[in-house]
Amino acid sequence: MYQKDPPQPAKVALPTMYDLPSEYPEDSGLPDEFHILQSQLLRETFSTPNYPADKVLVATDLNLYYDTHNPLWYKRPDWFAVVGVSRLYEQRDLRLSYVIWQESVAPFVVVELLSPGTEKEDLGKTLREVSQPPTKWEVYERILRIPYYIVFDRYTDKLQAFQLVADIYHPIDLSTPQIWMPSLQVGLGLWQGTYQGIERLWLRWYDTDGNWIPTAVELLAQENQRAEKLAAKLKELGIDPNQL
Structure with a gap:
């Protein structure tokens, strides 16, 4: 007697960038002017000689979807850079979000600009219930394993930086407020200067010769x-x- 193969469970199709929301009504308001200007300066001065421009994605306040079991869970970094992926989604569209399970490449560096409402979560000082999504710190360190995590407090001008070593974030010595990233051949540091008419201490990128880009x-x-x-x-x- 001919025996049929047992039925196979249907594969659940994960949502694509087009299926996932790029904005949520419950999100807090738009970034303030400092967030906008600082992110623009980071974007303008980020340049790595190790990757062509079309293989570098720089994003500001872009939803970052990271969990295939909970595909609507996301984080929204103030600024992040991914290297080795197309700047455009499927090499043709501007991105609505960044979806890890489609790209398979995590960000290389994330920058968070502290505000009083997000400081504890950004620095991994909050506890969460089991049923709640993980904090930013947990996502960046344990799930995505982002090599560099940078935190800047504009109110105190305090810069903190963490590097992933053996799957754990370790503080980087900032006796000189600069973070060199050898695999990108570019560094991030504090610069006192005027950007778009505003004089203050800014985060910006520098090159192999130590010159501000x-x-x-x-x-x-x-x-x-x-x-x-x-x-x-x-x-x-x-x-x-x-x-x-």
């Missing part, structure tokens, strides 16, 4: 200075640069 406005200013010097030199030689 310039913003687009700074690059343009440098080019203008070089052009002015060249024009002045030509005039000393009796050449009108406008006639060239």
